[in-house]
Every structure is written in C-alpha cells, then in structure tokens.
Amino acid sequence: MFTPQGPTLRELTVQALSSIEHGYDLLAPKFDHTPFRTPDTILEAVGKALAPMGPFATGLDLCCGTGAGTEVLRELCRESVTGVDISTGMLTVGRSRLGGAGSPSPAGGDPSPSVALVRADARALPFGPVFDLVVSFGAFGHFLPRELPGLFSGVHDVLRPGGRFAFPVVAPPRPGSPWYWALLGFDTVMRVRNAVRRPTFVMYYRTFRLGDVERELARAGFRTELHALTEFGRRRDGSPRARMVVATRADRPDPTSPPAA
Incomplete structure (x- = not known):
C-alpha cells in the first residue's frame, strides 16, 4: 500500500497524465514506497x-x-x-x-x-x-x-x-469480487484517458x-x-x-x- 513517504494524489495524477517514460521519471524517487513495486x-x-x-x-x-x-x-x-x-x-x-x-x-x-x-x-x-x-x-x-x-x-x-x-x-480475481471491479475500473479509466490525451500512458491490469x-x-x-x-x-x-x-x-x-x- 501507499505510505507517508509515497507520492501524493497530485503527484500520481501528474504522472498518469504524462508519458510512460516521463511519468516514471517523476515517480522514481518515491516508487519504492508505492504498491506498484x-x-x-x-x-x-x-x-x-x-x-x-x-x-x-x-x-x-x-x-x-x-x-x-x-x-x-x-x-x-x-x-x-x-x-x-x-x-x-x-x-x-x-x-x-x-x-x-x-x-x-x-x-x-x-x-x-x-x-x-x-x-x-x-x-x-x-x-x-x-x-x-x-x-x-x-x-x-x-x-x-x-x-x-x-x-x-x-x-x-x-x-x-x-x-x-x-x-x-x-x-x-474472481468475477464480481471487489478486486475484479477495482481492476476493471482502473483499466476503464486508463482507456478513457488514452482516448482523449496524448501521449498515451499504457498501464492495464487485465490484458496480460x-x-x-x-x-x-x-x-x-x-x-x-x-x-x-x-x-x-x-x-x-x-x-x-x-x-x-x-x-x-x-x-x-x-x-x-x-x-x-
């Protein structure tokens, strides 16, 4: 989970609106304090x-x-x-x-x-x-x-x-479980983001x-x-x-x- 040493909501938003490369450049100093690690x-x-x-x-x-x-x-x-x-x-x-x-x-x-x-x-x-x-x-x-x-x-x-x-x-996750809906929601938000903004930030949990x-x-x-x-x-x-x-x-x-x- 996120810790007090991790990124703020604003920092995560800026990252998500960037390219993959630039987004991770921004997140790097706090990356090890996020659940993405x-x-x-x-x-x-x-x-x-x-x-x-x-x-x-x-x-x-x-x-x-x-x-x-x-x-x-x-x-x-x-x-x-x-x-x-x-x-x-x-x-x-x-x-x-x-x-x-x-x-x-x-x-x-x-x-x-x-x-x-x-x-x-x-x-x-x-x-x-x-x-x-x-x-x-x-x-x-x-x-x-x-x-x-x-x-x-x-x-x-x-x-x-x-x-x-x-x-x-x-x-x-089992269909209908909280994690199922959470990952579905995340992927949906990212697809909408990538449809309306460039450069894209490809990060999906349900495609692999x-x-x-x-x-x-x-x-x-x-x-x-x-x-x-x-x-x-x-x-x-x-x-x-x-x-x-x-x-x-x-x-x-x-x-x-x-x-x-």
Missing part, C-alpha cells in the same frame, strides 16, 4: 523457485525499474547482471540502491556479480544472445497485446540456446492473459512450463493463486508449436 514476497518466491534451475552465469532484468528484480538476479548469477529500463529516473534510483559492481555478497563469501543498468526500450533490446536468464516483474501491463510477439521475440534473441525467461503471474501469453511464447520459439508458487496457496478450485512462467529458448523457433501444458 513488486512485493518482496513475490521476489523471494521467484528467486527460490529459480535457484534449483541454475547456476546461471549472466542475467537480464527486463523493465528493471529501481532494481528490485535485479537484486534477485544478483543472488542467482555468477558473472554479470544487467537491468534495462526506459526511465532515466528509475535507473538513477536503482544505481544508488544497488551500489558498486562486484561488491561482497550479502551472505558473505564470493563477490557478487557485476551489475550494469542500461537505458533502452524493452521492445528493441540492444544485446546479442548473451544471457542465461531473463526475468521481469510487474511490467507487462505497459505493453499492449499486439506488442507481445515483438517483445517475446526480442527476449528470445538475447538468450543463449537453452536460456530461460521467467516471470510471475497472479491468478485473475496466461493463455495468450503461452501461445505467443510458443510462436516466439519458447518451450513453456508453469510452476506453482506454493507460498501463496490455492484458490477454491484448486488452482494456484500465483505461478511462475518459465520459458526456455529452443534451438529453432516453431511458430506452429502449441504451448506446453
């Missing part, structure tokens, strides 16, 4: 689930913001970690939080991997196939469904063969649907697995409240292959 419980659960799949040499935090996911990669990668974001303000805060590269790991022992934060558009990543692991937290609402094929293809291109693309997804995501990942050349994040329990129908999607780069993309079960 991925909770530590999710970050820790994903890190725990990914650890047995390693070790990883190099990692990329896609749309890294102030670096919360980058810190997860520091615990998983041995050589180097890169964060990429379009907001200069968010990257500036991230650099101050993460400190110098190659510093001692929090648990002691070997130095942590080098860390670099890069300003770039996630839809046009300026890297070759150099990463073993790509993660992303809480960023997909900033991409329209029609942008997912290009986004996923770009991630595929920066992974080494056999590299993994991992991110958490939370089960949608798991079935669509699995299909587009398969078309981009990934083999996809779903891992329940058991820390968050299950819904009444027995399905997990939260999952981690792990998409592995195949040697050859196959646009016709169905997503993994």
Whole structure:
C-alpha cells in the first residue's frame, strides 16, 4: 500500500497524465514506497523457485525499474547482471540502491556479480544472445497485446540456446469480487484517458492473459512450463493463486508449436 513517504494524489495524477517514460521519471524517487513495486514476497518466491534451475552465469532484468528484480538476479548469477529500463529516473534510483559492481555478497563469501543498468526500450533490446536468464516483474501491463510477439521475440534473441525467461503471474480475481471491479475500473479509466490525451500512458491490469501469453511464447520459439508458487496457496478450485512462467529458448523457433501444458 501507499505510505507517508509515497507520492501524493497530485503527484500520481501528474504522472498518469504524462508519458510512460516521463511519468516514471517523476515517480522514481518515491516508487519504492508505492504498491506498484513488486512485493518482496513475490521476489523471494521467484528467486527460490529459480535457484534449483541454475547456476546461471549472466542475467537480464527486463523493465528493471529501481532494481528490485535485479537484486534477485544478483543472488542467482555468477558473472554479470544487467537491468534495462526506459526511465532515466528509475535507473538513477536503482544505481544508488544497488551500489558498486562486484561488491561482497550479502551472505558473505564470493563477490557478487557485476551489475550494469542500461537505458533502452524493452521492445528493441540492444544485446546479442548473451544471457542465461531473463526475468521481469510487474511490467507487462505497459505493453499492449499486439506488442507481445515483438517483445517475446526480442527476449528470445538475447538468450543463449537453452536460456530461460521467467516471470510471475497472479491468478485473475474472481468475477464480481471487489478486486475484479477495482481492476476493471482502473483499466476503464486508463482507456478513457488514452482516448482523449496524448501521449498515451499504457498501464492495464487485465490484458496480460496466461493463455495468450503461452501461445505467443510458443510462436516466439519458447518451450513453456508453469510452476506453482506454493507460498501463496490455492484458490477454491484448486488452482494456484500465483505461478511462475518459465520459458526456455529452443534451438529453432516453431511458430506452429502449441504451448506446453
């Protein structure tokens, strides 16, 4: 939730009326005090689930913001970690939080991997196939469904063969529940805002649907697995409240292959 250190209503309004880039530049100094930051419980659960799949040499935090996911990669990668974001303000805060590269790991022992934060558009990543692991937290609402094929293809291109693309997804709220109406209302307000004002600020909570995501990942050349994040329990129908999607780069993309079960 918001804290006294977080942004005021006026500051949030100014952000929402800006472009995505400028809006996050404005929000950056207070971003970590908002509910928009991925909770530590999710970050820790994903890190725990990914650890047995390693070790990883190099990692990329896609749309890294102030670096919360980058810190997860520091615990998983041995050589180097890169964060990429379009907001200069968010990257500036991230650099101050993460400190110098190659510093001692929090648990002691070997130095942590080098860390670099890069300003770039996630839809046009300026890297070759150099990463073993790509993660992303809480960023997909900033991409329209029609942008997912290009986004996923770009991630595929920066992974080494056999590299993994991992991110958490939370089960949608039950239709008719308070959260259902809250998210529907938020998306409706943003659609109206984007219809009458430029530049647009793309931020929707109900457009990133798991079935669509699995299909587009398969078309981009990934083999996809779903891992329940058991820390968050299950819904009444027995399905997990939260999952981690792990998409592995195949040697050859196959646009016709169905997503993994």
